[in-house]
Amino acid sequence: MTIEIIGTGRALPPRRVSNGELAERIDTSDAWIRSHTGIAARRIAGEETAASDLGIAAAREALNLALERNRMAEQTPEDLARTLDLIVLGSTTQDYYGCPATSCLIQRELGAKKAAALDITMACSSFIYGLETAAALLKADPRRRRALVIGAEVLTRIVNWEDRGSCVLFGDGAGAVLLEKTGPENRAGPDGEPGILRTILGADGSGWEHLIIRRGGSRHPLKKGEDAVPEVSMNGRAVYTFAVAAITGVIRRMMEEERILPEDLALIVPHQANARIVQAAAKRLGMPEEKFYLNIEEYANTSSASIPIALDELNRSGRLKRGNLIITVGFGAGLTYGGNLIRW
Ligand code: COA
Numbered sequence: 001m002t003i004e005i006i007g008t009g010r011a012l013p014p015r016r017v018s019n020g021e022l023a024e025r026i027d028t029s030d031a032w033i034r035s036h037t038g039i040a041a042r043r044i045a046g047e048e049t050a051a052s053d054l055g056i057a058a059a060r061e062a063l064n065l066a067l068e069r070n071r072m073a074e075q076t077p078e079d080l081a082r083t084l085d086l087i088v089l090g091s092t093t094q095d096y097y098g099c100p101a102t103s104c105l106i107q108r109e110l111g112a113k114k115a116a117a118l119d120i121t122m123a124c125s126s127f128i129y130g131l132e133t134a135a136a137l138l139k140a141d142p143r144r145r146r147a148l149v150i151g152a153e154v155l156t157r158i159v160n161w162e163d164r165g166s167c168v169l170f171g172d173g174a175g176a177v178l179l180e181k182t183g184p185e186n187r188a189g190p191d192g193e194p195g196i197l198r199t200i201l202g203a204d205g206s207g208w209e210h211l212i213i214r215r216g217g218s219r220h221p222l223k224k225g226e227d228a229v230p231e232v233s234m235n236g237r238a239v240y241t242f243a244v245a246a247i248t249g250v251i252r253r254m255m256e257e258e259r260i261l262p263e264d265l266a267l268i269v270p271h272q273a274n275a276r277i278v279q280a281a282a283k284r285l286g287m288p289e290e291k292f293y294l295n296i297e298e299y300a301n302t303s304s305a306s307i308p309i310a311l312d313e314l315n316r317s318g319r320l321k322r323g324n325l326i327i328t329v330g331f332g333a334g335l336t337y338g339g340n341l342i343r344w
Pocket residue numbers: 027028029032033036037124164165166168169211234235236237239240243273274301331332333
């Protein structure tokens with residue numbers, strides 16, 4: 001039994017804000033942002049757009065592509081949505097605080113009537129955690145066959161625009177993948193069966209304070225009459241050090257335990273937080289930077305959406321081909337980290 005990705009999609013808000021445009025409002029510069037992060041621009045969602053809107057759009061794209069590329073009994077994305085058993089949404093910027101879960105809003109809008117819905121709030125590691133959760137739930141019950149895993153964020157709504165050390169890093173967007181449980185007789189790639197082969201998940205709660213939204217939870221609730229808003233605060237240096245070690249550690253462990261050589265890997269798809277973090281990890285691993293896919297220049301850090309957006313770009317452009325072996329790797333608040341080994 002394998003859990004295969006049979007469709008991918010993404011949704012980016014149309015408004016592109018370059019570093020230069022940001023520098024008109026904030027004490028920063030294109031040169032500083034590029035040299036410290038590799039970011040040139042980010043997308044900023046309009047006021048009326050919430051995470052579920054982007055998540056729904058990305059999910060529809062994934063359903064459409066699955067229909068286009070696979071021989072399926074279903075005729076329309078709506079038909080396909082009705083066959084879903086599960087919708088897993090990774091997000092740090094859910095539509096509503098606490099409840100309802102944003103995955104429920106997506107379930108309703110897609111008309112995925114029989115799908116269970118689940119939000120995962122592991123910050124930038126949410127997609128990696130979500131993919132493993134969905135794959136495990138599909139495997140756990142023979143009646144479950146299809147799941148959507150989505151990452152959707154409107155991070156520009158929760159950044160502190162007065163903190164130039166963090167606000168320049170983030171952007172809005174969503175990505176989605178459609179998973180299907182297939183039998184071994186189906187669709188084997190050139191070097192083995194396609195599917196999610198292995199996942200590493202981890203957490204280091206001792207770093208909980210390094211990346212945090214302090215206000216708004218039960219520890220520090222927002223009080224009536226206060227004008228404080230929930231905002232991200234970050235210890236950039238500490239997160240940087242953790243991130244380089246986490247990426248290096250996950251890739252090294254995955255390759256050692258699964259007996260993978262660098263030449264076996266078509267690509268590594270890292271969470272897009274900072275190009276410098278990826279370059280430092282590549283150097284430590286002794287791997288060429290070209291093995292790592294980067295699109296951060298255009299979108300900045302879209303948290304749980306960054307990996308599925310990248311997968312969709314690679315899938316649609318034909319850069320990912322059937323049989324390719326890839327590793328996704330990420331890290332985020334918590335602190336958390338992980339990676340998926342996938343044969344495309
Ligand atoms: N524009 C211009 N100058 C800036 C700036 C900005 N946007 N942000 C910070 N600076 C300044 C600082 O004020 C400081 O100036 P000073 O030396 O005069 O005090 C200088 O740049 C260096 O700041 P520092 O915070 O030490 O920079 P850094 O080299 O550590 O880079 C980050 C900062 C945020 C780019 C880096 O720490 C990082 O990427 N951390 C990881 C963040 C991350 O990935 N978060 C998401 C995880 S999912």
